[in-house]
Amino acid sequence: MRRFRTSRHEPARVLGERTKALAGVLVGLAGVLGAAVFGACSTNGDPIVASDAAATEVDANVGSRVDAGGSLCIDGKPAPYPKRTTVDIFEPLPALTFPTLGGGTFSFASRFEPCAKTSKILLLRHTATFCGPCQWSQKHTRELVPPDLASRVELVDLVISDRNNVAVRTSADLARVEPELGGHADIVAAEPEFVSQRLGLGDRRLPFYSIVDSRTMVALNFLADPEPERLAGVLRRELADLDGTPRPPLPPSALEDGVFPRHHWDVLHEMVHPGKPPAEPTNAVADLPAAAALGKELFTDTQLSSTGAIACSTCHAPEKGYADGKPQSVGVAAGDRNAPTVLYASHARFQFWDGRVDTLWLQAAGPLENPLEMDSTRLEVAHRIHAHYKDRYEAVFPSSPLPPLGDGARFPARGKPGEASWDRMAKDDQMAVTQVFVRVGKLIEAFERTITAEPNALDRYLAGDRAAITAAQKRGLGTFFTAGCAQCHYGPRLTDDAFHNIRFATGRRDGTADKGAAIGLPLLATNPLRTAEYADGPFRELYLPTSTPELLGAFRTPTLRGSALTAPYGHGGSLSTFPELIRHYAFQGLSRNDSRAVGETEAWVSLILEENRGELVEALSLFSSPIVP
Numbered sequence: 001m002r003r004f005r006t007s008r009h010e011p012a013r014v015l016g017e018r019t020k021a022l023a024g025v026l027v028g029l030a031g032v033l034g035a036a037v038f039g040a041c042s043t044n045g046d047p048i049v050a051s052d053a054a055a056t057e058v059d060a061n062v063g064s065r066v067d068a069g070g071s072l073c074i075d076g077k078p079a080p081y082p083k084r085t086t087v088d089i090f091e092p093l094p095a096l097t098f099p100t101l102g103g104g105t106f107s108f109a110s111r112f113e114p115c116a117k118t119s120k121i122l123l124l125r126h127t128a129t130f131c132g133p134c135q136w137s138q139k140h141t142r143e144l145v146p147p148d149l150a151s152r153v154e155l156v157d158l159v160i161s162d163r164n165n166v167a168v169r170t171s172a173d174l175a176r177v178e179p180e181l182g183g184h185a186d187i188v189a190a191e192p193e194f195v196s197q198r199l200g201l202g203d204r205r206l207p208f209y210s211i212v213d214s215r216t217m218v219a220l221n222f223l224a225d226p227e228p229e230r231l232a233g234v235l236r237r238e239l240a241d242l243d244g245t246p247r248p249p250l251p252p253s254a255l256e257d258g259v260f261p262r263h264h265w266d267v268l269h270e271m272v273h274p275g276k277p278p279a280e281p282t283n284a285v286a287d288l289p290a291a292a293a294l295g296k297e298l299f300t301d302t303q304l305s306s307t308g309a310i311a312c313s314t315c316h317a318p319e320k321g322y323a324d325g326k327p328q329s330v331g332v333a334a335g336d337r338n339a340p341t342v343l344y345a346s347h348a349r350f351q352f353w354d355g356r357v358d359t360l361w362l363q364a365a366g367p368l369e370n371p372l373e374m375d376s377t378r379l380e381v382a383h384r385i386h387a388h389y390k391d392r393y394e395a396v397f398p399s400s401p402l403p404p405l406g407d408g409a410r411f412p413a414r415g416k417p418g419e420a421s422w423d424r425m426a427k428d429d430q431m432a433v434t435q436v437f438v439r440v441g442k443l444i445e446a447f448e449r450t451i452t453a454e455p456n457a458l459d460r461y462l463a464g465d466r467a468a469i470t471a472a473q474k475r476g477l478g479t480f481f482t483a484g485c486a487q488c489h490y491g492p493r494l495t496d497d498a499f500h501n502i503r504f505a506t507g508r509r510d511g512t513a514d515k516g517a518a519i520g521l522p523l524l525a526t527n528p529l530r531t532a533e534y535a536d537g538p539f540r541e542l543y544l545p546t547s548t549p550e551l552l553g554a555f556r557t558p559t560l561r562g563s564a565l566t567a568p569y570g571h572g573g574s575l576s577t578f579p580e581l582i583r584h585y586a587f588q589g590l591s592r593n594d595s596r597a598v599g600e601t602e603a604w605v606s607l608i609l610e611e612n613r614g615e616l617v618e619a620l621s622l623f624s625s626p627i628v629p
């Protein structure tokens with residue numbers, strides 16, 4: 001189990017206020033919960049956090065806070081490792097051991113050297129491969145510890161989860177995830193609990209660095225997603241404190257365009273307009289123009305529904321950003337979830353909020369036979385193709401003509417697996433009809449792959465036009481990073497395509513919490529259509545644990561491209577506007593005792609100060625632009 005909880009929610013509000021008060025006092029300092037943060041003890045023993053920029057002002061007596069190791073070295077011999085169960089600021093780390101890449105173990109106790117002449121710093125980097133700034137940090141691993149500090153600072157990677165945000169627990173998991181890391185420390189360990197999260201009460205963005213003194217194993221400081229120069233500066237300062245020498249000043253931030261530290265600038269520059277979708281080997285007609293043209297007609301054909309009134313475009317309308325503007329979709333009957341946009345769905349690793357399919361043609365099969373959506377059957381779909389699209393269909397699939405659907409004895413008017421009319425059919429005829437049904441999905445997929453939006457102001461800015469966006473929008477984008485949004489919303493589509501729990505409210509008509517990927521992902525592996533018979537090439541290899549606690553209440557991160565057109569938001573459509581959504585994030589989702597969500601908000605979803613919330617709305621508005629007709 002991942003221990004995502006600490007003193008979240010109600011205490012967090014109190015903390016938010018305190019932090020705000022603190023930040024308010026320290027006029028002119030970074031307005032967001034800081035890039036680097038120091039702790040101090042509050043009355044209840046929890047550390048309070050404030051921006052690192054504040055540290056120089058407030059943290060004056062820091063040199064005295066650590067007993068330089070002496071008391072743990074008795075007659076030249078190390079005292080027993082300090083007894084602790086939790087990681088807290090200014091306290092020794094508990095004696096934990098983790099599996100490592102390569103099959104060994106790493107223990108905190110192995111770094112405890114109380115009798116050493118000088119302290120070393122153990123620099124723990126909690127990271128996850130889904131996370132945008134983590135990927136940057138991993139790639140720049142070799143630059144993080146300046147060469148002159150190399151003998152005094154040991155970096156250790158503690159990997160929380162993989163690119164789908166499935167927990168990394170074992171050496172085998174690490175071996176699987178290593179290629180995703182893109183660069184790593186000499187020691188890489190599996191640490192799904194994120195034990196250091198208590199250090200960063202309000203700001204636990206990944207990558208999250210904990211600075212530990214090897215002579216006492218005391219956690220001295222932490223930094224959430226710091227600029228590399230700042231990390232180096234803080235390491236120098238901590239070493240100076242440990243050595244009792246004067247603290248060097250922190251290096252000033254070098255900001256690109258006056259707003260962005262260079263690591264954020266780099267990640268920002270990957271948020272470019274999405275180009276063509278990736279190759280789709282399971283669909284041979286994916287990029288055939290004739291297939292896309294036919295698919296486009298099928299997408300708007302209401303005769304593919306039982307009532308003759310519902311088409312894909314009913315719930316995915318171009319003028320509504322390829323969504324429907326409703327909290328939960330209404331097809332033949334009312335549904336339980338919000339309609340996500342189809343814009344750039346062709347780029348996604350998974351489809352649906354819960355990831356229950358991974359190709360668009362498999363996706364299309366869902367609504368056609370879903371009784372709440374189009375309520376059709378594969379036999380009806382095949383008959384419709386036979387009656388209205390035969391020539392064009394056979395032109396796209398010349399080697400697979402339609403079966404003799406006019407033969408009513410062999411091919412009843414309606415039927416799908418589980419219905420008597422279907423189950424009575426000959427196996428070969430069933431197979432032939434299912435092939436038609438699947439190919440309808442492939443035609444629709446070919447169309448969906450052509451859907452795109454016009455380049456927007458952000459695209460122009462990233463192409464080099466510094467005047468393309470306003471100063472407020474730039475500040476908003478800066479806050480998008482410092483508030484932690486870019487952990488999950490990055491890249492051309494502003495999504496990691498991974499599964500996360502942020503306790504958005506259910507849209508289920510029965511009012512119960514939606515379990516999300518915990519139900520959806522196991523269905524992916526067992527989908528009866530996801531087989532070699534129906535695919536034109538190999539499916540992507542999946543690593544999908546059938547049950548893992550972090551998937552409970554987790555949903556796929558949606559694209560933010562076009563989201564200005566697709567309110568209301570979230571899997572349940574519970575948030576009507578961007579300001580409402582930001583407020584939801586600011587308080588780290590619905591409170592733990594609210595039954596409209598299940599599971600815990602992830603620890604790295606950080607508090608957002610009130611004064612930064614408006615800026616985030618500015619940033620969100622930047623990601624949308626009109627759909628290309």
Ligand code: HEC
Nearest residue numbers: 311312315329330331337338339340345351352353367373
């Ligand atoms: C009644 C409204 C409705 C109809 C009709 C409908 N959809 Fe959807 N669509 C939804 C909803 C709601 C979801 C999300 C469902 C879920 O995640 O469980 C969705 C999800 C999707 C997705 C996944 C997008 C993503 O990012 O996860 C795609 C693609 C899509 N629909 C395409 C289609 C196609 C193609 C058709 C027609 C064959 C269609 N839809 C018909 C409401 C509808």
Ligand code: HEC
Nearest residue numbers: 483484485487488500504555556557558563569570571585
């Ligand atoms: C830990 C990953 C993560 C972080 C951090 C994160 N998001 Fe999200 N975002 C998601 C997921 C997952 C959803 C869908 C959640 C659901 O429906 O349950 C989502 C939904 C959204 C939506 C709704 C889009 C739609 O079409 O419904 C917006 C807008 C959004 N996030 C913006 C932000 C902003 C702004 C921030 C920073 C304050 C942020 N996100 C931080 C993962 C993340």
